[in-house]
Structure formats: structure tokens, C-alpha cells
Amino acid sequence: MDIILLGPPGAGKGTQASRLEDEHGMIQLSTGDMLRAAVKAGTEVGLKAKALMDAGELVPDEVVSGIIGDKLDELGPDQGVIFDGYPRTAAQAESLDEILSARGRKLFRVIELEVDEDALVTRITGRFTCGNCGEGYHDTFKLPAKEGVCDVCGSSEFKRRPDDTEETVRTRMQEYRAKTAPILPIYEARDLVSKVDGMGSMQAVSDAIEAVLSLD
Numbered sequence: 001m002d003i004i005l006l007g008p009p010g011a012g013k014g015t016q017a018s019r020l021e022d023e024h025g026m027i028q029l030s031t032g033d034m035l036r037a038a039v040k041a042g043t044e045v046g047l048k049a050k051a052l053m054d055a056g057e058l059v060p061d062e063v064v065s066g067i068i069g070d071k072l073d074e075l076g077p078d079q080g081v082i083f084d085g086y087p088r089t090a091a092q093a094e095s096l097d098e099i100l101s102a103r104g105r106k107l108f109r110v111i112e113l114e115v116d117e118d119a120l121v122t123r124i125t126g127r128f129t130c131g132n133c134g135e136g137y138h139d140t141f142k143l144p145a146k147e148g149v150c151d152v153c154g155s156s157e158f159k160r161r162p163d164d165t166e167e168t169v170r171t172r173m174q175e176y177r178a179k180t181a182p183i184l185p186i187y188e189a190r191d192l193v194s195k196v197d198g199m200g201s202m203q204a205v206s207d208a209i210e211a212v213l214s215l216d
Contacts, residue, residue: 007113008176011198113198131157
């Protein structure tokens with residue numbers, strides 16, 4: 001089955017996509033990653049994309065579509081894919097339909113991880129990691145058992161990502177809404193959208209996604 005997985009930064013989309021890859025043998029297709037891989041491999045569309053990027057121009061939809069088509073051609077017909085970062089416009093949604101149809105595929109579901117913006121701000125701005133072993137902690141949800149000492153390695157060095165600020169999180173949310181606004185109505189009209197509470201536990205979100213995938 002082929003799905004589109006939507007969710008703003010911090011919603012847990014990457015974690016859920018990795019789980020789907022592990023448990024269902026699906027492949028996550030990120031347009032950014034595929035563009036870089038095509039450029040590195042020197043494929044025909046990769047060379048075209050490189051020339052455009054080198055000139056400071058945006059890569060047009062037809063080039064992105066070509067890269068997606070090439071990648072799908074490498075996969076078996078029964079291997080499902082997770083589209084990440086594509087489509088973002090009505091034209092890209094139409095193009096994706098054509099790409100899939102030409103290969104005997106069709107889009108199964110569009111799954112959106114819904115989040116509460118204020119809760120997401122708390123989730124992201126409160127996280128920090130051990131500077132030595134990388135163990136993750138949170139100001140609210142997971143503090144070290146002994147203040148200032150990592151539970152795993154005993155280090156007293158901790159660090160936070162410089163972009164984990166409220167301003168950055170709210171800007172990301174605004175960008176996400178702007179990018180998904182054009183395509184959600186298209187798929188809602190086709191009754192393909194399923195919304196999942198992204199604020200639940202990792203297992204609860206996984207269970208909800210599994211319930212969506214089991215729909216006929």
C-alpha cells in the first residue's frame with residue numbers, strides 16, 4: 001500500500017515512518033533525499049536537477065516526478081511506499097496520481113498526525129540530551145533520577161538543540177500549515193484522509209496508524 005504521511009516537525013512522523021519500514025517493509029520516499037541521491041548517482045534526471053540547483057533555480061515538478069518514478073521502478077509492485085514532503089501542491093497531487101497509475105499503483109491513505117501547537121511547543125522546547133552518550137531527557141516528562149547526572153553514563157554534560165525554541169517551533173507550524181493547506185482538501189474530497197492524534201504515546205500513535213492501514 002502507498003500512503004502519504006503528514007505531520008509537522010516534532011509530531012513523531014520520522015519515528016512512525018521508521019516503524020512502518022521495519023514492520024511492513026515499506027520504503028520512505030523523501031523528495032529531498034531522493035534528489036540528493038539522484039544527483040550523486042548521476043542519473044539523467046539527477047544531472048538535470050543538479051544543473052538547475054547549481055544555477056540557483058528551483059527544481060520543477062516534472063524533474064521531481066521523474067525522480068519519484070525512477071525510484072518506484074526500482075521497487076517490487078507489492079512494496080508499499082511512504083511519501084514524505086510530496087505532494088505539496090495541487091499540481092503535484094495530480095502528478096502523483098499519474099505516476100502511480102502508470103505503474104499499476106494507487107494511493108491508499110493520507111495519514112495526518114495532528115498536534116496541539118501549545119503542547120508541541122512544550123514537547124520540543126523542553127527536550128535535552130546527555131552530551132556524552134546522547135540519552136534523551138525532558139524538563140517535564142523525563143528528568144534524570146539525580147539532578148545534573150545522566151542516568152546511563154553518569155556524565156554531567158547536557159545539551160539542547162539551538163533551534164528548539166518557541167519561536168522556531170511556531171514558525172515551523174505556520175510553514176507546515178501553509179504547505180499542507182493546498183493538498184488536504186483534494187484528498188478529503190476523495191475520502192482518503194485519516195487524522196491521528198499525534199500527541200499520544202508512541203505506541204498509541206502506532207496503534208492508531210495500524211487501525212487506519214487495516215481499513216478496507
